[in-house]
Amino acid sequence: MAKPEDITVEDKANQFDRIFASTDPVEIANKAIIARYVYATNILEVEVFDRFVIPDYVDHDPTPGQEPGLEGLKKAYHTFLEPFPDVLFVFEDIIAEGDLVFGRGVISGTHQGEFFGIPPTGKRVHWTGTRLFRLEDLMVTEGWINLDFLGLLQQMGAVPAPPAPPPPDTPPPHITGAPATREETKAIMQRLVDEFWNEGNMDVADELFHPQASSPSAPGLPLGPEGVKQIGQMFRTAFPDYWIRIDLIAGEDDRVAARFTQGGTHEGDLFGIPPTGKTAEWTEMGILRIADGKIVESWYDVDMAGLMQQLGVGGDGGAEQPVGAEAGAEA
Amino acid sequence: MDTREVIETYYDSVNRGDWDTWLTLFKDDVAIDEQLAGHVEGIEILRGAIDVMKRGYSKFENVPRHVVVEGDEATVVSHISAANAAGEPIEADVANYFRLEDGKIAYMANFHDTVPFQPFTSQDLG
Numbered sequence: 001m002a003k004p005e006d007i008t009v010e011d012k013a014n015q016f017d018r019i020f021a022s023t024d025p026v027e028i029a030n031k032a033i034i035a036r037y038v039y040a041t042n043i044l045e046v047e048v049f050d051r052f053v054i055p056d057y058v059d060h061d062p063t064p065g066q067e068p069g070l071e072g073l074k075k076a077y078h079t080f081l082e083p084f085p086d087v088l089f090v091f092e093d094i095i096a097e098g099d100l101v102f103g104r105g106v107i108s109g110t111h112q113g114e115f116f117g118i119p120p121t122g123k124r125v126h127w128t129g130t131r132l133f134r135l136e137d138l139m140v141t142e143g144w145i146n147l148d149f150l151g152l153l154q155q156m157g158a159v160p161a162p163p164a165p166p167p168p169d170t171p172p173p174h175i176t177g178a179p180a181t182r183e184e185t186k187a188i189m190q191r192l193v194d195e196f197w198n199e200g201n202m203d204v205a206d207e208l209f210h211p212q213a214s215s216p217s218a219p220g221l222p223l224g225p226e227g228v229k230q231i232g233q234m235f236r237t238a239f240p241d242y243w244i245r246i247d248l249i250a251g252e253d254d255r256v257a258a259r260f261t262q263g264g265t266h267e268g269d270l271f272g273i274p275p276t277g278k279t280a281e282w283t284e285m286g287i288l289r290i291a292d293g294k295i296v297e298s299w300y301d302v303d304m305a306g307l308m309q310q311l312g313v314g315g316d317g318g319a320e321q322p323v324g325a326e327a328g329a330e331a
Numbered sequence: 332m333d334t335r336e337v338i339e340t341y342y343d344s345v346n347r348g349d350w351d352t353w354l355t356l357f358k359d360d361v362a363i364d365e366q367l368a369g370h371v372e373g374i375e376i377l378r379g380a381i382d383v384m385k386r387g388y389s390k391f392e393n394v395p396r397h398v399v400v401e402g403d404e405a406t407v408v409s410h411i412s413a414a415n416a417a418g419e420p421i422e423a424d425v426a427n428y429f430r431l432e433d434g435k436i437a438y439m440a441n442f443h444d445t446v447p448f449q450p451f452t453s454q455d456l457g
């Protein structure tokens with residue numbers, strides 16, 4: 001994963017190699033628009049949003065207090081600019097199908113101002129996020145976002161970080177292989193959701209994942225199906241009635257991205273949190289990279305902050321706002 | 332000309348500075364969403380823009396890197412190597428979307444970052 005501090009302004013979101021991955025004129029244009037959007041956010045050129053965002057833009061995951069429409073979207077960036085004056089949004093990947101464009105990014109900044117009640121810490125923080133946009137006639141009409149907001153709060157010391165295995169000393173192998181069709185990549189995502197997560201068939205991971213598949217979102221997990229099974233068993237133990245559905249999906253020949261809604265009743269240990277008996281529902285975005293018909297790499301941005309809030313747990317670090325409300329970075 | 336021929340002629344004429352040929356590719360009521368100029372309509376606007384191009388750029392090359400054509404639509408991702416009137420260089424990646432009607436460009440939109448074009452936009456061209 002690229003270090004945000006190593007990426008220049010010129011690099012930001014200029015994902016032209018990934019833009020080439022599409023074969024449809026409108027999809028390529030849509031990707032270019034989103035690349036342009038991210039670039040504009042980084043130089044706070046928000047007035048240029050008028051060129052490619054409709055006035056009645058709908059934000060499905062607004063920042064707490066965000067006003068509706070395009071004007072609210074523009075102002076939302078200041079939510080992050082004041083606490084993080086050097087905030088930087090970088091898209092590391094961009095995936096499109098039809099009217100949807102997913103962008104997976106890293107956001108970084110130095111915590112120099114109050115952020116949802118958390119006083120400035122001076123810490124350099126970075127967190128991941130996945131953005132999803134719908135476009136019609138080359139204009140952005142709707143947006144969704146999932147951020148590792150809990151990870152951000154943990155870096156600022158506002159909530160305790162759960163114990164996690166350290167990342168390996170050596171990076172995982174970069175696996176390459178033959179691409180598939182977009183229908184095939186979407187079918188792999190659907191099987192992962194249906195068979196692994198909803199039916200609880202852990203063994204299907206052996207079929208879907210490459211033996212050395214990795215997840216930059218969880219670098220401490222074992223490679224391959226074993227790591228996926230650990231996560232699956234943890235969630236299905238914590239939420240025995242766990243369910244998940246795909247709300248929106250876009251496939252390319254070596255990538256598939258989806259927005260999920262999931263839920264369940266908290267009846268087992270979760271990251272050391274004893275069962276609360278509460279029912280929760282939270283969202284997520286996930287991206288799989290496919291090679292030779294196997295999942296070789298995966299990224300996830302889960303609304304863990306929203307889940308923790310619904311379970312009534314979390315730190316007392318001063319977060320006064322409903323941090324689980326998908327506080328958006330709008331990138 | 333079919334869509335691909337129109338697109339190829341577009342870039343060929345731009346790179347040769349053959350603005351007369353370039354103008355023939357557009358419908359009279361063409362609509363354009365241009366990142367620097369905003370939304371403009373009508374071929375007369377384009378005719379006027381040629382003078383600005385000639386005076387504002389001492390060099391202008393727009394080389395396609397990827398061309399996708401489907402029916403009456405096309406998107407071209409290209410790289411611009413240019414220089415303003417004083418010779419200050421401009422390097423930028425650009426995406427152009429085209430929609431044709433009756434073999435002519437009826438709508439065009441381009442998407443690029445603004446900062447690389449500051450040597451052009453900050454000029455006083457009178």
